[in-house]
Amino acid sequence: MKIRHYIGLMLLFIVAFQSCKKDETQARLASNDAVKPAVFNLDKTNLSLSKDNANDTVLHLNIIQPDFGFQAAVTNVLQFGLKGDNFKTVKEVVIPSGRSAMGFTGYELNSYLLALGVPTGKASEFDVRLKSSINTKIAAVFSASASLKASPYASTSYLYAIGAYEDWVEANAESLISPTSDGIYTGIINFPEGKLTFKLTPERNWSNSYGETEPGKIVYNGGQDIKAPRTGNLELQVNTNTNTISYKDHSWGVIGSATPKGWDADTDMKYDNANQVWKLTVNLTAGAIKFRKNHDWGTNFGGANGSLVAGGGDIAVASAGTYDIVVDLNANTYTLTKK
Template identity: 85%
Template structure:
């Protein structure tokens, strides 16, 4: 009986010991205990960026991995913010797994800094830190902040929409333009019936891309195909800082007694993305035409002799025939060329 009694006591002690060990392990999972943030260092703290060094590595960041108190896959993200803004507006760049250093070309760094809304041609101060996380349940940890003074330069950057509307041919992808590389891109694309899906890429290839996580939300190198909300001409506005995409109605058409639908409805034009003009080949009769935006009279152009006038007089068409029409809203001109 004594032997059984001693064995029982031993088992209780063992269970209690194992329970304590388990509690110790759980305690180490707590985000406020035994967590050591990553360390981040920059190889320089003052830069003047230029187009001449756009393809050179201009900034190198080195990091020491964080320690969460146990083995886990860590996601590290570089955060760029304006000095003193406390990262309210932030540009994030994911560091590939296993890397202890990351270099940025002049073009890349220039784009990231301009995304924060700073002026070009003059020095601005930035804060840079590393955000480390393992999952949504554990709070991320941040490195100490490193300072950078840099002068971005004015530049134009592009995104490309590879998709069903152009049969997924990379070379034929239409472009979205950011005139100042501030992370906000816009462009107009025509989506035919049943061909609404696409992805956005920094180059006309699949090395990197933006997909959709939900309507209006995009993610870098992830997500599903983005889907336009309807057929027709749509203006896309993409913000790669906020990771959003907005679709707006944006179409131009001709209307008038010379057009196939008369004054009752527009004959829609198609946007030439590469040349940023609107085009249409159509049979016209002798009569008159005007140009309208979004099938409404709120924005319309008339004119004469190839010059557009907002709300101006009807444009005369002297002879019936097939015409190539070009509407250039940048130059404020139009052409009617009889074939």
């Protein structure tokens, strides 16, 4: 009886101790008095951006780190928002861990601001602040905001997909294009069997890159290799504003009596992202060809004399030989060049 009584008291003491300890921890983490947001300053408040200063460091950021009341690794994210929008729409830029100072080139800053959908060639006003967090269980804290006025310029931005499909050779990486530098990039890549992994880089080197945290989600300077969902020609859309990536089938092939597979199947072409044309070198016989999308007759082109016509007649191939084929779907033209 005494032993049971003793064990009961011990259990009661342990529960009470754990409860008090838990309450103490929660109170400490929930106390706003212990949290001091980051303080930052920008060395300029008014900027004129142009291609002439694209490679220059045009803006410097200095940070006094936040204090959460205890030692913790802090992630700081610089947020750009439209003036007076209360950061409903933001462009976020992750500050490398431990950095208290950072510079931005004209090209980088121009891309961040264009991602907010502002016009080019005229001044727009922005609010800028720092978001600081230590983990997902504790609410982030925000600095006071600063004002910035800048005139972005029209530009085209690129991401490069360095990966197994081209044997991880930086110089051979396909490019994804954002025509207005709004943070949304598209490109078409052919992924062979067993070569589906890649990473995305702002330049054709490994200084900075995007990796994958889960399918469809990417992160800057982190994550694992990104993996395409299947083989073949895929159109990639990368949104660096929401850090997402998506895929859809997008292929064009040549079919017809002059092709190696006849009218039974397509011979796929390869997309040249830089020039936005489809290319193929192939052995043809005398006969006829057409071009079609995604191995289906729903979208197909015929034509004559170098001009494409949607659903048009067969294109004649006069004699057998090895041909370079180029299809430009923007200009609705094709070339057949016998080698």
